[in-house]
Amino acid sequence: MAGENAVLHAQERTGTGKGAARQARRNGMVPGIVFGGDVDPLPINIPFNELIKRLKAGRFRSTLFTLKIDGHDDVRVICRDVQRDVVKDLPTHLDLMRLRRATKINLFIHVNVEGEEESPGLKKGGVLTLIRPEVELLVTAGDIPEQINIDVSELQIGDSITISDVKLPQGAKPTIDRDFVIATLSAPSGLRAEDDDEDQPEAGEVPTTEMDASDDA
Incomplete structure (x- = not known):
């Protein structure tokens, strides 16, 4: 992994719960959550097309990303889970973990x-x-x-x-x-x-x- 970290762009998700998640998917987004690092969990949406591109590239769960969210400081994250539709096998939710320096x-x-x-x-x-x-x-x-x-x-x-x-x-x-x-x-x-x-x-x-x-x- 040479050079700078790969970048993920996301938006803060204002609503929570199943209704907000379904609305995000209708808008071409994949809902997710950023947790860890002694900071409150942050609900996010990631563009579906960008996530699919990253998943197809492989090794998504072992790649260090710089997460960029408008209104928030950049943070280094790693994927801990990607939930998929059982029929279509498309991503429906993802969990990202903030990394401490000692992690x-x-x-x-x-x-x-x-x-x-x-x-x-x-x-x-x-x-x-x-x-x-x-x-x-x-x-x-x-x-x-x-x-x-x-x-x-x-x-x-x-x-x-x-x-x-x-x-x-x-x-x-x-x-x-x-x-x-x-x-x-x-x-x-x-x-x-x-x-x-x-x-x-x-x-x-x-x-x-x-x-x-x-x-x-």
């Missing part, structure tokens, strides 16, 4: 690659594959990194970088409890094809395994 949350953090120009494997034509362009980390809301960096300057063909090779920001840790791969450096496709051809027997040549079997007979 621990899971977020997907952007992976930045360094050292590509120095990598001996890349100089030989190797192909760098970023298996995980983002890594989900448990972080503190007051100290969220814009990115984590991986250094490929010493990678040879066949090498890989796992999460244990990465220096994580203080207080951050992976949500996956194993040493997973982030990036690999593999041989170019042409070189891999040549290696495969070398493994195939030439026309008329008997594979070693068949020769061994005939000798045993």
Whole structure:
């Protein structure tokens, strides 16, 4: 998650209860509530089209948003629930939680690659594959990194970088409890094809395994 937080625009909802919520939906809005942070809950409406766009982009519940509401200070929030229509599967209500600086949350953090120009494997034509362009980390809301960096300057063909090779920001840790791969450096496709051809027997040549079997007979 590089750069500034994603932005959600909302309006304060003046009415409460089922009637006000139904009216909001008729007006093309999705009702919601903002809670937490030692502040009274705030009823809001979010434009339906904007919310749908965010939901389709994925990872809505693990993305940190800056919530902008006219007449209120901007606040950092994370989604805690999205209620949907049981038939149409469309959002009907959402809960957003204000974040204190000490709050621990899971977020997907952007992976930045360094050292590509120095990598001996890349100089030989190797192909760098970023298996995980983002890594989900448990972080503190007051100290969220814009990115984590991986250094490929010493990678040879066949090498890989796992999460244990990465220096994580203080207080951050992976949500996956194993040493997973982030990036690999593999041989170019042409070189891999040549290696495969070398493994195939030439026309008329008997594979070693068949020769061994005939000798045993």
